[in-house]
Amino acid sequence: MAKRRRVFISVCEDSADVHAAALMRCAREMLPECEFYGLTGPRMRALGAETLYDFTAHAAMLSGVLSVIGHARRATRIVQQSWRERPPDLVLLLDSPELHLRFARRVRRLGLPVLYYIAPQTWAAREYRNRRIARDVDRLACILPFEEEYFRKAGVNAEFVGHPLFETLASARPDEARVMELRGAGGRGEPPRPGLAAASGPVLALLPGSRRHVIETLLPRQLQVVRRLHERGLAVKAVISCVAPDRRPLIEEHLAAAGLPASIVEGDNATVLAAADLVLVASGTAVLEVAFHRKPMIVMYDAGRWLAWMHRLVGWFLLKLPHLSLVNILAGARVVPEFMPFIRDIGPVADVAARLIADEAWRGLMLEQIDRLVRPLEESRASERVCEIMAEMLNLEPVAAGAGAISGQR
Incomplete structure (x- = not known):
C-alpha cells in the first residue's frame, strides 16, 4: 500500500474554499495517497478534509480589525501546534496573503515545503512583499497569465496554472x-x-x-x-x-x-x-x-x-x-x-x-x-496542474486526470 502523504491546506475565504474543493476532487483521482487537513471550509470538509479551524465560518461575520486579529491569532496557535505534533509533507496555502505569508515564514523555519496557490496581487500594490514570497515560498501557482513573468522577474519560482473560476463556470x-x-x-x-x-x-x-x-x-x-x-x-x-x-x-x-x-x-x-x-x-x-x-x-x-x-x-x-x-x-x-x-x-x-x-x-x-x-x-486546467505540481513536490507519480476530475461531475 502506498504511503499516505499529509497535506496541510489553508483557506480563509468562502471563494478559496470553492477552489480548494475543486482541487481536492482532482487530487482524489490524481493523488489518492494524499490526505488533507488544516484551515478548511465546509466544501472541503464534505470531501473528507480534517478541519483544525474554519476561518470561512467567521470571515463572513468579521467586521472589525480586532475581531479579525483575534481569529487569526487563534487559528495560528492551533496550526503551529499541529505542525509540531504531526508535520505535514506539504503546506498548501490559498490566497489571503495577510495570514498566509506569515504562515509561509513560520513553515520555512520548520523546513517544510510550501506551495502557494492564487498569488498575492503585489503587481497592484505592496510590491515589497515579493522578497518575502521569494524567500518563503517554494512554488507559486498563479491564476492570471501575466503573473508568471512578473513574479519570475522578482526571483519567485512561479507558474501560470489557469484560473480556477473558469472550471466551475463551465459546468454552471x-x-x-x-x-x-x-x-x-x-x-x-x-x-x-x-x-x-x-x-x-x-x-x-x-x-x-x-x-x-x-x-x-x-x-x-x-x-x-x-x-x-x-x-x-x-x-x-x-x-x-x-x-x-x-x-x-x-x-x-x-x-x-x-x-x-x-x-x-x-x-x-x-x-x-x-x-x-x-x-x-x-x-x-x-x-x-x-x-x-x-x-x-x-x-x-x-x-x-x-x-x-x-x-x-x-x-x-x-x-x-x-x-x-x-x-x-x-x-x-x-x-x-x-x-x-x-x-x-x-x-x-x-x-x-x-x-x-x-x-x-x-x-x-x-x-x-x-x-x-x-x-x-476558458481552457483552464488549474486544479489538474496544481495537482501535478503537488506530485512533483511530494515525489509522487500522478494518475492521469479523468474527464470529471476538474469539474467534479463524476
Missing part, C-alpha cells in the same frame, strides 16, 4: 424558465440584447458582491443608478444577485429603503447573467464571471470615506496600476468602464449606463474585446 447552467421570467413580457425566449424598447425593458443586473461591508456600501449606489435611469424614462428591470441566503435580509433592507422594484435571485449568477442586458458588478472575481458570460458591464467599488482620505494622502504611491478592474488589467486598456476605488457622485455612472443601453456599437466593441480576453482562460 442557467435556469431557462427563470431567465424568461426575469426578462418578462417581450423578452421571453429572446437572446439578451441591450437597448430594447422601453416597453420590453432592458434587464439591469446588480452584482453587489458577497462580503457584508461591500454590499452595505455598494448596493445603495447601484440602486441609485437604477433610480436615475428610471428618472430618465428608461424602464430598466433590476435583478439583484444574492450569493447566499444569509445575505438576502441585508439586500431586502436596502431594496426597501430605496423603494424600487427588483427581483432577487439567490446563488445563481448563471441565471442572473443570462437574463441581463447590462451588469453593474462589484470589483473582484465576479468581473471575470460577467466576462465569461460576455455581458456589457460597469465595474464599481466604493471603499468609503476614511479610505478615500487615506488614498488622497498615499494611494498614489501604493497603487501602481492605471486600471483596477480585472478585465482592464488583463487587457492593459480601458475595455469596460470602472468607477473605483471611490464613488463620490453617482451621476457619471448613470450617464455611462444610459449610453451603454443606447449605444449598440459600443456594446459590440466591448463584447469583442471581452471575448478575446476570455477565450484563452
Whole structure:
C-alpha cells in the first residue's frame, strides 16, 4: 500500500474554499495517497478534509480589525501546534496573503515545503512583499497569465496554472424558465440584447458582491443608478444577485429603503447573467464571471470615506496600476468602464449606463474585446496542474486526470 502523504491546506475565504474543493476532487483521482487537513471550509470538509479551524465560518461575520486579529491569532496557535505534533509533507496555502505569508515564514523555519496557490496581487500594490514570497515560498501557482513573468522577474519560482473560476463556470447552467421570467413580457425566449424598447425593458443586473461591508456600501449606489435611469424614462428591470441566503435580509433592507422594484435571485449568477442586458458588478472575481458570460458591464467599488482620505494622502504611491478592474488589467486598456476605488457622485455612472443601453456599437466593441480576453482562460486546467505540481513536490507519480476530475461531475 502506498504511503499516505499529509497535506496541510489553508483557506480563509468562502471563494478559496470553492477552489480548494475543486482541487481536492482532482487530487482524489490524481493523488489518492494524499490526505488533507488544516484551515478548511465546509466544501472541503464534505470531501473528507480534517478541519483544525474554519476561518470561512467567521470571515463572513468579521467586521472589525480586532475581531479579525483575534481569529487569526487563534487559528495560528492551533496550526503551529499541529505542525509540531504531526508535520505535514506539504503546506498548501490559498490566497489571503495577510495570514498566509506569515504562515509561509513560520513553515520555512520548520523546513517544510510550501506551495502557494492564487498569488498575492503585489503587481497592484505592496510590491515589497515579493522578497518575502521569494524567500518563503517554494512554488507559486498563479491564476492570471501575466503573473508568471512578473513574479519570475522578482526571483519567485512561479507558474501560470489557469484560473480556477473558469472550471466551475463551465459546468454552471442557467435556469431557462427563470431567465424568461426575469426578462418578462417581450423578452421571453429572446437572446439578451441591450437597448430594447422601453416597453420590453432592458434587464439591469446588480452584482453587489458577497462580503457584508461591500454590499452595505455598494448596493445603495447601484440602486441609485437604477433610480436615475428610471428618472430618465428608461424602464430598466433590476435583478439583484444574492450569493447566499444569509445575505438576502441585508439586500431586502436596502431594496426597501430605496423603494424600487427588483427581483432577487439567490446563488445563481448563471441565471442572473443570462437574463441581463447590462451588469453593474462589484470589483473582484465576479468581473471575470460577467466576462465569461460576455455581458456589457460597469465595474464599481466604493471603499468609503476614511479610505478615500487615506488614498488622497498615499494611494498614489501604493497603487501602481492605471486600471483596477480585472478585465482592464488583463487587457492593459480601458475595455469596460470602472468607477473605483471611490464613488463620490453617482451621476457619471448613470450617464455611462444610459449610453451603454443606447449605444449598440459600443456594446459590440466591448463584447469583442471581452471575448478575446476570455477565450484563452476558458481552457483552464488549474486544479489538474496544481495537482501535478503537488506530485512533483511530494515525489509522487500522478494518475492521469479523468474527464470529471476538474469539474467534479463524476
